[in-house]
Amino acid sequence: VTGRSRFNLARDASRAQLKARVAIDGPTGSGKTWTALEWAFVLADDSKPLVIDTEAGSAEWYSDQFPPYRTITWSPPYDPAELAATLREADDQHPVIVIDSLSHFWEGEGGTQDIADAAAQRDSGGNRFAGWKVATPALRHLVDTIHQADAHVIATMRSKMEYVLQEDERTGKKKPVKLGMAPVMRQGVEYEFTLIADMDLEHRFMVTKSRCSEVADVVAQPNRAGDVARQFRTWLDSGEKPIGEADARRLTDAVNAAGGPARKAWRERFNCTPTQLPEGRLAEANEFVAQLEQGPDARPAEATDREAVEGTTDNNQQQPQPATGDGAGSAGVSSQTSAGPSTEDAAAGESAAAGGGAEAGGGAVAPAGPPPAVTARSVGIKAGQVFKADYDAAPRGSKTKVADRLRHALVYACTKGETSSTSDLGAEALLQVWRRLEDIAEGRLTYEHDQDDAKGVTFTSQTGKETTVLWSDLADDDGEAAA
Numbered sequence: 001v002t003g004r005s006r007f008n009l010a011r012d013a014s015r016a017q018l019k020a021r022v023a024i025d026g027p028t029g030s031g032k033t034w035t036a037l038e039w040a041f042v043l044a045d046d047s048k049p050l051v052i053d054t055e056a057g058s059a060e061w062y063s064d065q066f067p068p069y070r071t072i073t074w075s076p077p078y079d080p081a082e083l084a085a086t087l088r089e090a091d092d093q094h095p096v097i098v099i100d101s102l103s104h105f106w107e108g109e110g111g112t113q114d115i116a117d118a119a120a121q122r123d124s125g126g127n128r129f130a131g132w133k134v135a136t137p138a139l140r141h142l143v144d145t146i147h148q149a150d151a152h153v154i155a156t157m158r159s160k161m162e163y164v165l166q167e168d169e170r171t172g173k174k175k176p177v178k179l180g181m182a183p184v185m186r187q188g189v190e191y192e193f194t195l196i197a198d199m200d201l202e203h204r205f206m207v208t209k210s211r212c213s214e215v216a217d218v219v220a221q222p223n224r225a226g227d228v229a230r231q232f233r234t235w236l237d238s239g240e241k242p243i244g245e246a247d248a249r250r251l252t253d254a255v256n257a258a259g260g261p262a263r264k265a266w267r268e269r270f271n272c273t274p275t276q277l278p279e280g281r282l283a284e285a286n287e288f289v290a291q292l293e294q295g296p297d298a299r300p301a302e303a304t305d306r307e308a309v310e311g312t313t314d315n316n317q318q319q320p321q322p323a324t325g326d327g328a329g330s331a332g333v334s335s336q337t338s339a340g341p342s343t344e345d346a347a348a349g350e351s352a353a354a355g356g357g358a359e360a361g362g363g364a365v366a367p368a369g370p371p372p373a374v375t376a377r378s379v380g381i382k383a384g385q386v387f388k389a390d391y392d393a394a395p396r397g398s399k400t401k402v403a404d405r406l407r408h409a410l411v412y413a414c415t416k417g418e419t420s421s422t423s424d425l426g427a428e429a430l431l432q433v434w435r436r437l438e439d440i441a442e443g444r445l446t447y448e449h450d451q452d453d454a455k456g457v458t459f460t461s462q463t464g465k466e467t468t469v470l471w472s473d474l475a476d477d478d479g480e481a482a483a
């Protein structure tokens with residue numbers, strides 16, 4: 001009997017010096033500034049934290065209630081490049097840096113959004129998406145600097161109430177309905193932090209994401225946020241470094257795709273979510289998912305529980321139900337790794353088929369069953385259904401082109417110009433596109449398009465927000481051959 005040696009996994013035992021990357025979200029007055037200072041002093045030992053204060057000295061109101069710290073009162077412009085440069089210089093003198101608030105570097109004067117607008121005006125006559133080609137790298141650089149900083153970083157983010165318009169069944173009138181709070185920052189920024197907490201107007205501190213399982217989902221009553229900070233600190237000091245975010249997402253996708261029993265097996269084996277998995281167990285986890293992908297019995301057709309391994313992220317709780325006849329059910333393995341020459345082509349072909357599929361009972365809704373992960377393929381199929389009327393209305397010879405253009409434009413809009421191809425999207429972004437397709441199907445998002453090559457499509461949300469994508473914005477290779 002022979003077995004594979006695992007000697008290659010041997011390494012020096014270490015207590016890695018982990019740095020905190022903490023985000024505190026909340027509406028104005030919820031206590032972000034106060035709590036950020038409280039956290040800063042838990043993490044700082046005896047040295048002085050640095051507080052970057054974009055709110056005209058508001059942190060200083062509390063300075064008599066805390067030990068001494070240094071502060072920069074940051075007036076506009078809120079240039080992400082300047083903040084990155086400041087962090088790089090500050091991080092070896094201050095063990096803790098508070099950025100209060102990071103939202104200003106997104107939507108404040110001279111912030112990321114302004115950079116996008118200015119670049120659009122300057123370089124391409126107001127095409128906003130072209131502006132993002134300049135602004136996105138600037139923000140990316142800031143986020144990378146935060147990641148690499150040799151200091152603990154605590155960032156606050158303002159959150160705003162999000163609304164949708166919903167029709168009142170009795171009166172037929174539309175009225176705004178609260179969806180919940182959303183941080184003012186680029187979507188997806190939550191992946192960059194090891195702990196995210198939301199604060200409410202009662203000054204409660206609610207951990208919504210944590211890579212430290214001890215404080216995951218903790219709700220701290222007013223003035224108890226410091227306790228969470230101390231627990232978090234103990235965890236940081238223990239040096240049980242979790243795996244990287246990319247690995248965590250890959251594992252999450254693989255386990256989710258394999259269904260309920262696989263998730264249960266994961267929990268029994270690892271006793272934490274993939275984001276909390278210690279680095280030392282990555283090899284073991286890789287082996288675990290490799291087996292899932294091979295073993296037919298490990299990937300059951302029917303998942304029994306809808307709860308996902310990464311139970312704290314909202315997308316898993318509300319996995320949409322891909323509507324399709326065939327394919328999507330079995331395509332739920334993992335969008336990025338699913339086999340086949342090109343998922344995008346498959347999706348495109350499928351969308352055309354769904355578009356023209358009157359005789360196939362086009363638009364048939366999927367049989368009830370567990371929702372598989374949203375894949376490039378299922379998004380393509382859904383797009384085919386959502387844009388079916390446009391496909392039908394288009395002249396012979398350009399039906400596919402019209403449906404493809406609309407799908408590509410929607411992806412382009414959802415990713416703020418990063419890509420127009422569903423095959424480039426990760427699980428989160430696919431879900432975003434999926435939700436917007438549902439919005440279109442249910443009338444919450446409308447669009448008008450002109451097939452003239454010099455024109456494009458404008459999507460309009462219920463709040464009247466317009467997003468225009470020109471056909472010329474879409475990369476050449478997106479214009480898949482017309483049927």
Ligand SMILES: Nc1ncnc2c1ncn2[C@@H]1O[C@H](COP(=O)(O)OP(=O)(O)OP(=O)(O)O)[C@@H](O)[C@H]1O
Binds near residue numbers: 031033035158222
């Ligand atoms: N944990 C807490 N318990 C009780 N009161 C608190 C707590 N934290 C903050 N407060 C009080 O709430 C008020 C607002 O706090 P803070 O300035 O930190 O809010 P903020 O979220 O930073 O607001 P803004 O977005 O306007 O900057 C202050 O009066 C502060 O003393």
Ligand SMILES: [Mg+2]
Binds near residue numbers: 032033034055058100
């Ligand atoms: Mg504040």
